[in-house]
Amino acid sequence: MIASNALPAAPQAEAVTDYLERLDDSGGKNMGEKPWHLNRHLIPYFRTQQLDGLKDSGVKQYGRKRRDAGASRATVNRELSSLSHMTNRATEWKRIKPEHRPRTEKEAEPRKKIVVLSDEHSAALMRAAMEDQDGRLWLFVAFGLGAAMRRSEILRVRYDQIDFVSRRVFIPQAKAGAREQPITPTLAAALERQRAMEDYADGWISPAGPTARSDRGHRGSICKPFLRAVVRAKLDPEKVTLQVTRHTAITQLAKAGVDLPNIQRISGHKALAMVPRYTHIHGEHIDAAIGALDVPFPDAVTLEIHTPGKPAEAGQGAVVQLSLARTAA
Template identity: 25%
Template sequence: MTTFREVVEAWIASKEHCAGSLGRIQFWVDQFGHLPITEVSEDDVDRALEVLVSRGKLKPGRNGRPATSTGEPLAGSTVNRFISTLAGIFKYARRVRALPRSHTPPTRGIEKAPEPVDPDKYFRPEEVDDLIKIARVVDQKWRKMPALIILGFHTGLRVGNLLNLKWQDIDLEARTASVAVTKNGRPHIAPLTDRCMEELSRLRRGHPNELVFASYRNDGPFNYRTLWGKVCKEAGYEGRTFHWLRHGCGSALATAGVSQAQIMQVMGHRTLVASARYMHSNVNDRQAVVGRVFK
């Protein structure tokens, strides 16, 4: 059976690999070289990515010495290049029939590592409060925008998942919202806070199969964009997208000292690298605390 290492050696010999990718290729060979190419799983890739992130940047060794860790984290773009390199290996393996055409590569569905959240590209709690106050006045027809905003900020769910929630997905007793399939292809259960429950209680609860955020014109999801844009404009946040609420959720959790693993669970990320984008908030908050104490 063809091993991962054998496929990589053939790929390098074919000259199809990208220039400058040998270091990334070697990392994957170190992880999977001994395995048959058909047996490398999504879980194997997830574990390898955790190793990669934990390792961080490397300082090249001299005089035959191995490279050593600098202690600095890898940039999200660098992690993405590692993922792309691995995807290229499996693409080559399918082309030369080392894998069947029907084979699904273990890189399929893996979230790319994002860059750190721009400090001007996420909503802060006080800004969300502004949005809620304005939405209560501006939203006179649909009257569900405050609930949509609170659930977006407190659960971190993507707007598409929120708009497709049905009343049967809301468990009032367990205080949860269940999403059957998220962006990464997996189900997710989001806990609902007191404010989420309060906003949901303001809505008319429909048939279990009805959408929570249905349009007032039909039974389909509400086209929120125009109303959202109006609320943001009135609040002085023109141009911001609803997705900033999701980033705000992750940043608020990190600032409060929530661990990266817990943020990963709340946000529904598959890998630690995805939640790493919010950890700058945690670090900055701790730096501020230390600065106040040790002046």
């Protein structure tokens, strides 16, 4: 269980401790970042205010102060996301009234380039995962590359949520709500083989270890084993993060010509508008598509300026201006 290191005198300390404990017990996401954001920055700044006394103006001022102190827009936005998540949960748990929940407006961030793996690099990562001392790592990579699932979704999968006949995984907790996730025949067959070797055939695919801090039953992180596999595969750990397997899978769907609504059904995006950002402008599928417009110019095109006073040669039709003729110096 995660303990809060917030200042004891802070009025929000009890609420923060309750929030972190509940979140940890329920398998919440970003349990490494949220305590840091709250205890290191947010609680010290708002330490004289009650949780239901936070104002929109105060939250905006916090963002400006952090930016003035040198924090990046992305860092401040992550901190405000932690604050927003806590106040939303506090509202659900009846700790504060909805009208007392402050708005947390975030600054627009420049869009980062989405990193995807080539077929060669995907195979290298899979081999490295299978060779790792963590016997569950290959399953994580297989789900990412073969089903485009999110990290948290993969770690929460149970064998009794898999329909091996229809090759569907029931995901009760997802950003867009519960859904059925399709998986490939290869992944389904691998999961059946793995299940036959398990002590608990209906349990977690990624069970928590004996030293886990909560009783949620499944692992909360797989960062360290994944990093080992990335390094073993001779890939760049600064670029190849946990999300890259999902990004790669979605891009593969786009390159295969799958339409956006079906990509959305597989990826689980809440909004269709989020999908096009994964259909990268760079790639062989884009080059092949633009090739449909590749029509040779007619032989009549020249690099000279054609004027009404200059008749076309016999047998040639009128031509349009392609570029300016070079003028004399």
